[in-house]
Amino acid sequence: MGMSESQPPGRGAALRLSGVGRDFGAHTVLRSIDLQVPAGEFLAIVGRSGCGKSTLLRLLAGLDQPTRGRIALGTGERPAGARIMFQEPRLLPWARVVDNVVVGVDESQSLQARQERARELLAEVGLATRANEWPGILSGGQRQRVALARALVSRPEVLLLDEPLGALDALTRIEMQRLLERLWLNQGFTAVLVTHDVGEALALADRVVLIDRGTIALDLRVNLPRPRRKDQPELGVLEERILEQLFDGVDAGVPAAVA
Numbered sequence: 633m634g635m636s637e638s639q640p641p642g643r644g645a646a647l648r649l650s651g652v653g654r655d656f657g658a659h660t661v662l663r664s665i666d667l668q669v670p671a672g673e674f675l676a677i678v679g680r681s682g683c684g685k686s687t688l689l690r691l692l693a694g695l696d697q698p699t700r701g702r703i704a705l706g707t708g709e710r711p712a713g714a715r716i717m718f719q720e721p722r723l724l725p726w727a728r729v730v731d732n733v734v735v736g737v738d739e740s741q742s743l744q745a746r747q748e749r750a751r752e753l754l755a756e757v758g759l760a761t762r763a764n765e766w767p768g769i770l771s772g773g774q775r776q777r778v779a780l781a782r783a784l785v786s787r788p789e790v791l792l793l794d795e796p797l798g799a800l801d802a803l804t805r806i807e808m809q810r811l812l813e814r815l816w817l818n819q820g821f822t823a824v825l826v827t828h829d830v831g832e833a834l835a836l837a838d839r840v841v842l843i844d845r846g847t848i849a850l851d852l853r854v855n856l857p858r859p860r861r862k863d864q865p866e867l868g869v870l871e872e873r874i875l876e877q878l879f880d881g882v883d884a885g886v887p888a889a890v891a
Contacts, residue, residue, distance in 0.1 A: 643787070643789055643819070643820050643821060644671040644672035644673070644789055644790065644820050644821045644822035645671050645705055645706040645712030645713075645789035645790055645822055646668070646669060646670055646671045646705075646706065646707075646712075646822070647667070647668070647669035647692065647703075647704070647705055647712075647790065647822065647824070648667075648668050648669075648702075648703070648704045649665050649666060649667040649668075649701065649702070649703050649704075650666055650701055650702045650703075650704075651664050651665070651666060651700060651701035651702070652664070652665040652666075652667075652688075652691065652698045652700070652701035652702070652703060653665070653698060653699050653700045653701055653846075654684070654687055654688075654691065654696070654698050654699050655699040660846055661684045661687050661846055662684045662687060662688060662691075662698075662846045662847075663845075663846040663847050664701070664847065665688065665701070665847070665848060666848075667841065667848065667851075669822060669824065669839075670822075671789075671822055672820050672821070672822055673822055673823075673838050673839065674816055674822075674823045674825070674836055674837045674838045674839075675822075675823065675824045675825070675837060675838065675839050675840075675841060676824075676825045676826075676827060676832075676833035676834075676836060676837035676839070676840045676841070677689070677824065677825065677826045677827075677833075677840075677841050677842075677843060678826075678827060678828065678829075678830055678833050678840060678841070678842050678843075678874065678878075679842055679843040679844055679878070680844065680878070681828070683843045683844055683845070683846070684843055684846050685826045685843050686794055686795075686826055688826075688843070689716070689792050689794050689824065689826050691703060692705070692714065692790070692792055692824060693714055693716040693792050694714070695716070705789075705790055706789065712788075712789040712790050712822075713786070713787075713788045713789050713790070714788055714789070714790035714791070714792055715736070715783040715784070715786065715788040715790070715791055715792065716783070716791075716792040716793075716794060717779055717780060717783040717791065717792070717793050717794065717796045718779075718794050718795075718796065719794060719795040719796055719798045719799055720799070721767070721775040721776055721778060721779040722779065723767040723775055723778055723779065724767070725766070725767055725768055727767075728763070728764050728765065728766060728767075729754065729759065729762050729763050729764070729765055729766070729767060729770070729778055730747060730750050730751060730754065730763040730764060731750075732767060732778055732782060733750035733753055733754060733778060733781045733782045733785050734746045734747055734750045734785075735782060736750075736781075736782040736783065736784075736785040736786050737749050737750060737785050737786055738786060749785055750763075750781070750785055751763055753781035753782075753784055753785045754778070754781050756781065756784075756815065757777040757778075757780055757781045757811060757815075758777065758811070759774060759777055759778065759781070762774065771804075772799060772800055772801075772804065773800055773801075773804035773807065773808060776796060776797070776800065776808060777808070777811070779796070780796070780808075780811070780812070780815070784815065784819065784821075787819075788821055789821055789822060790821060790822045790823075790824070791816075791821050791822070791823050791824070792824050793812075793823065793824065793825040793826065793827075794826050795826055795827055795828065796808075796825075797809065797827075797829075797832065798827070798828070798829075805832075809832060809835055809836060810859070812836065813835075813836055813858065813859070817858075823836075825837065830871050830874050830875065831862060831867070831871060833874075834854055834860070834867050834870055834871055834874075835860050835862065835867070837854055838853065838854060839851065839852065839853050839854065840852045840854060840870075840874060842874055842877055842878060844877075844878065849877055849878075850873075850874060850877045852870065852873065852874065854870060
């Protein structure tokens, strides 16, 4: 698979999943996932609730292990570093904003170096002046910006995003989408976003993968220039294709499509 024109150069790492499956007792959540993600690509994973997309993200993060198959982040000689960002900010209420971000920095560095790095990332997400405040006085969007800074402060090669914008209001969500895209373009990490929002997936991703019944039902490349606007006719066509596959194609027994 070739890189899209929008894909940034940078420090991202490639991902490879070969025959990955995950069972919970007698229940199979993921069947046989084969997926390759080039270094620096922005991949979005969509699907109905319970389809297995969050399970897949947890496997990529190393929070769970596959029942079968193999997952590789980076090369065999040099595994990649990955960080995950959840829908809830999961900030420490007893620690100031800068200290919450410091949690993500390599502890082999001095405290001063870690705090300097944390403040750099807070500036990147527009919270430089809030570094010494308590998380409890921040808005929901600001708390998610802190969580994003914490996830990126260690310079991960892979950033995994599990519905990180799902609890935000519409305007804040758009702002966070633009921020996430800007950071990805600037830093070049590989991004994997799980979302229920097909429009959000198309706004951000180079590729959108649809998971249904534990398998990849659609692998669609989004060859549109950035920044993208929600009113672009091309996005509407792609969204319709995804929704048709989700609600009609699989139920009708149509084979999986690959773009």
